[in-house]
Amino acid sequence: MLSKTDFIQFLNCPKSLWLMQRKPEVYPEGEFSEYAKKLAAEGYLVEDYVRQLVQGWPDAAAYSFQDVFETDEGLYARADMLRANEDGTVDIFEIKSSTSVKDSNPHNQLKDAAFQTIVATETGREVRNIFIVHLNKDYVRNGAIDPAGLLTFADETARVKGLLAETERQIADALGLLNEAAIDESSCSCLNLSRSHHCDSFDYFNPGIPKYSIYSLPRLSGKKLENFVSEGRFGLDQIELDEVTLLQQPIIQAHNAGAPYVDLADIENFISVLEYPLYFLDYETYASAIPIVDGTGPQEQLPFQFSLHVLHNDGRLNHFEYLVDQPEPPRRLVEALEGAIGATGSVVAWNKAFENTRNKEMAEAFPDKADFLVGLVERTVDLMDVFKTGYVDIRFNGSTSIKKVLPVVVPELSYEEMEIADGTAAMDGWNKMINEEDPEKRAQLRKALLAYCELDTLAMVRIFQFAETLIRDR
Ligand code: SF4
Known part of the structure; x- marks a missing residue:
């Protein structure tokens, strides 16, 4: 099964999705963090205000929430809100707690909506319009929340439909990958990215990286990182001081000396x-x-x-x-x-x-x-x-x-x-x-x-x- 969340994970990192689905026993699933829980709870709160708003509309009966679409090939989507139009088509509404439409990784909301649209279409719905409902960044609370002022309905039909062909190909790629019994597990592409990009699976895919490594160096430029990686230099003892910035040098010095680096004048x-x-x-x-x-x-x-x-x-x-x-x-x-x-x-x-x-x-x-x-x-x-x-x-x-x-x-x-x-x-x-x-x-x-x-x-x-x-x- 490929859910919308899985698909977004695939777009961010195919290998981590494969590992999660095909080898759950080794997938280092971090605790569902307090922050992620808070985000999820906020999503439901925003949906509550959308429900309140829609209830007051003359065509309220046309709207439904949390409709599920499932295809035979294993695609699964749950639409936050759906409008059944008079001509038999549907409008899709993705509800978000952001204050703008996010259109790039790590959480591309247009791709979310494209996935929903494709799955809805494959289960026989004709999708007419696609909206991202998000919070209005200019709203200022004054008394009870005014849902009409709080919410922005962004008509993203054109942008999402423009992404459908590409998204269909990516869904096919994701399903293809999940059918693979084995993939190259010997490393992953985050080797060339700083630590802030690494997910919990980094150590699994890159077991030879020392605990203190080039990834311990703050603000290492992408080009330098790539050079070190291509030369197989991961350990701090393999990096010369004149290859890094003044901010990074103390880390190498502390590592190589086996003792803290102290600059008394600086202190x-x-x-x-x-x-x-x-x-x-x-x-x-x-x-x-x-x-x-x-x-x-x-x-x-x-x-x-x-x-x-x-x-x-x-x-x-x-x-x-x-x-x-x-x-x-x-x-x-x-x-x-x-x-x-x-x-x-x-x-x-x-x-x-x-x-x-x-x-x-x-x-x-x-x-x-x-x-x-x-x-x-x-x-x-x-x-x-x-x-x-x-x-x-x-x-x-x-x-x-x-x-x-x-x-x-x-x-x-x-x-x-x-x-x-x-x-x-x-x-x-x-x-x-x-x-x-x-x-x-x-x-x-x-x-x-x-x-x-x-x-x-x-x-x-x-x-x-x-x-x-x-x-x-x-
Ligand atoms: S660390 Fe590896 S598995 Fe994790 S996101 Fe980066 S490339 Fe993917």
């Missing part, structure tokens, strides 16, 4: 510009397809929580936190932050672009708070930068994520065993908390959210102190 440059007290700040945000508070639009990030550790130059450490327990614009969050952050002192974030973008958005939403929030942007430094070129341990494996750095430099602190242990789980946990009626469960979720966010900023404090110690003890 000192970072520390010397800091002004005490230091405010270690982290936001948690909720991004929902359907805006949950007035004044926001689809897929906008809504800050609902912050953790703030304040480190004074005499070593005192204070902690402030804020977590809202209902959906609301983040004005009270900003007020709480304003109460905790003084007029002077550096703000320290990890990956500061995220915090700064939220600060700029909130400055726009609350003009009376703009001076404070824009001031924060100007005062914010990025502790992550230290771990790009100042201190690099090969165990970071080329990443500067706090989740990779913390266990190496401050092993006594850990996200393991936490009920909420990453940003996506925090989003999900907050959504559950605000909708939870049982006070005990609500309190439990609140506690888990506070613990997670507090660890984020405490981790930054300890990592900073680790860097400071390197300078002090030199």
